[in-house]
Amino acid sequence: MADTIEDHSHIRVLIVDDHPLFRSGLRAALDSAADIDVVAEAGDAEALDVLVDETRPHVVVMDAGLPGIPGTEAVRRLGSSHPSLPVLMLTMSQDDDDLLAALRAGARGYLVKGSGREAVLSAVRTVAAGGAVFGPEVAGRIAARLAGVRRAAPGPPFPELTQREAEVLDLVARGHDNRRIARELVLSEKTxxxxxxxxxxxxxxxxxxxxxxxxxDAGLGAPPPDATARRPPA
Structure with missing residues (x-):
């Protein structure tokens, strides 16, 4: 579990980025602030849980494009193992899908690399205090994306699934085992x-x-509309 800020006079920061020169520059910028201490650095997220337990940071500043375990997956894992630890994503990506993936994973903030020193320091302080922060260009993209979502017709609950996988998941949610699903969809149990x-x-x-x-939770698994009509009388 991460320490609370009240446990220390300074905000303890862990940097996770695979570019040594960027890590060095970021560390120098953060350490230059009187109220921030960089307690550790890592080039990937492979042993992140262990490093968090050892250094007890208040904030993790992480790149989204990490080798091995992607940054978004690392955020998701930290959310399970250290739910009170905020993560600030600092990345080169301008892609909306990457932004939304980071937010869904639980990132507390999202800044594009190249943001000024004061913007980064302010973001670290904000997420350490329990707030959320996004750069001005990111905030505009979020607003535009949400406006588009409101105008668009509702999509499937799990767009990452194929149509067949969605059918199987719906039957799983109804409590069917693999054998019954195979019978209903006319598939082999192996499939x-x-x-x-x-x-x-x-x-x-x-x-x-x-x-x-x-x-x-997404609304799958409901019985067919005519299930009651087909049910034999008691």
């Missing part, structure tokens, strides 16, 4: 198992119960 494995990977779940929970 159903393969679909279930791909669904687990795309939803980032390890167990059937987790997949069922996500599916039902």
């Amino acid at each position: 159903v198992r393969n679909n279930v494995s791909r669904i687990f990977a795309k939803l980032h779940v390890a167990h059937r119960a987790e997949a069922v929970s996500q599916a039902r």
Whole structure:
């Protein structure tokens, strides 16, 4: 568990970025502030949980484009293991999908590399205090994207799934086992198992119960509209 800011007079920062020169410059900028201390650096997120436990930062400043474990996945994992630890994404990416993926993963802030020193220092202080922060160009993109979402027709609950995988997930959410799903969709059990494995990977779940929970939260798993009509009388 990360320390609270009240435990120390300075904000403790962990930098995760695979470019040594950028890490060095960022560290110098952060350490130049009287209220911020960089307690550690890492070039990837492979041992991030261990490093967090050892250094107990208040904020993690992380690049989205890390080798090995991507930054967004690292944020998601930190959200599970250290839910109170805020992450500020500092990245070269101008892609809206990367931005939204970081927000969905739980990032507390998102700045584009090249932001000025004062903007970075202010962002670190804001997320350490429990707030959220986005650069002006990022905030504009969020607003435009959300406006587009409001105008667009609702899409499928899990757009990353194929149509077949969505059908399988719906039946999983109804409580059907693989054998029954295979019968209903006229598939082999092996094909159903393969679909279930791909669904687990795309939803980032390890167990059937987790997949069922996500599916039902999204509205899947409801009985067909005429299920009551087909039910024989008691």
